[in-house]
Amino acid sequence: MALQRILAVDDEPFNLEIIEEILEDLDFELKTVESGKACLGVVEEFDPQVILLDVSMPQMNGYEVCKAIKANPNTQHIIVMFVSARGSVEERMEGYSVGAEDYIVKPFGQGELKAKLQHLSQMLKEKDVLAQQVEDATSTAFSAMANSSEMGQIVNYIEQIGEIDSIPRLAAALCQCLKGLGLNCNVEVRLEGQKHHFATTGICSPIVIELFEILHTKGRLHEFTNRILVNYPWLSILILNMPSDDQEKHGRLRDHICFIASVTEQQLLAILTKRKLTQQREDLEAAITMVQGKFKSMISLLDKNRQENEKVFRVLQELFEERIPTMGLDEDQEQFIYQNVDKAIQSSVAREASVHEVRAAFHDIEEDLKVLSRRAER
Known part of the structure; x- marks a missing residue:
């Protein structure tokens, strides 16, 4: 479904007026509110697909509002784009850690905001199509593995990828394996000067791609809240839903993810070697x-x-x-x-x-x- 409804949240009416002027010629239904509490009060009824959320607001800041939105099963699917006068790596990481999908820094140009929203509109269309495709493709593949152990699924994945010689098929198998472990993931593959992005939901959000760009050379492992990012030279895996309330399971899954990433990295090397030999x-x-x-x-x-x-x-x-x-x-x-x-x-x-x-x-x-x-x- 294309982008139709947008909710803008900012304690400065002037900023809301600017957003209204920028979007007045686009086919979006726009609603504006001036506080975080007001946002939470209308969000379920209005059911926006995107929320433009100011970070610095009194009483309840944007991070707190985003946490509440993502904690509510009825609203957690809504795309949150933070709007802030500050755009440091730390602030972007904080935005992502509470569940935001994108980030735009004030003052932004008319073209920049429109481009981001149009990109999100296209992403929503593709997400619906790909989500159905992923569901259809994985339901059969994992029906036989539903009652198997975590290690059984990993062994199955290792045996499967030995015959794979293309990046999209390898990424699809990787996402299916991690989904079988109950994990929601995003993947970046860097091979032969190109970057390829994959996700269990079909599409990597802009902020995820930005995180890969910033962090893929900053160390092997990054953990923040219930997310974990594993880096290898040609591969990065970002897990979105680590079990933060079960430390034993968290540690076990972290080890599994690192092992799976290592095996996948070796298969990428095998694919590249085979291409060169061919x-x-x-x-x-x-x-x-x-x-x-x-x-x-x-x-x-x-x-x-x-x-x-x-x-x-x-x-x-x-x-x-x-x-x-x-x-x-x-x-x-x-x-x-x-x-x-x-x-x-x-x-x-x-x-x-x-x-x-x-x-x-x-x-x-x-x-x-x-x-x-x-x-x-x-």
Whole structure:
């Protein structure tokens, strides 16, 4: 469903007026309130899809309001975009730790806010489609695993990914495995200069992508509230719903996640290695084809030259046999000429053997190249 209803919350009426002016030409239903309590009072009835929430408000600040929204099963699905005059990493982390999906810093331009809302509108459409696809795809895959142990699911995942050779399929299997452990996750894969994002819900929110950008080089493990982020060189996994009320289960799942991330990282390396080997094999096969063509052309040219030489000598021999008896030469002179002509012809015939030797040598080289090609396929 596209974005239709927006709730703006700010204790400064002037700021609300600015938001109204920016959004007046867009097809959104906008409602404004001037406090956190007022927001909580209307949010269920109005049922917005996005809340533009000011951080710095008296009595009840934006973080507290967001916590309350995300703690309520009836409102936890609503996208919260914080609006703040401050945008440090710490404040963005705080915003994300209470459940916000995006963050915009005042003063913002008209185009910036519109672009973010239009992006969220598209995200809502894709999320509905992908959520259904994920539900359909995973229901069958995990029905047999419903009663299995956590380790059983991990072993199943490890056995499955050995046959996977594409990033999207590997990410889908990873998300399914973590979902089978009861975990909601976001994944970033960094491979060959590109970044790929995946999530159990189908779409990574802007603030999640921003966190990956900020933290993927800042250490192996980050934990905040009920979230955990695990980093490897090519892979980052963000878990959104760690069991904070059960420390034993929390620790066990954390170990599982780190192990799964490590295994997935190795499979990414295997995929990359296979791609390189495939490219090398294709390059080698192209080189073999080119060399074979050159060999055949060269042998054909040698054989043609030999045939032309032999033809010339045969014609010359016939000419000498016809003319010499009429030249008045003595027998020794005739024998001398016949012997030299015969030597020249024999030399031409010998070249045919040389051509055969060259062809045999080229054949040996071709066989060696085929052996190299077969080795490259292994």
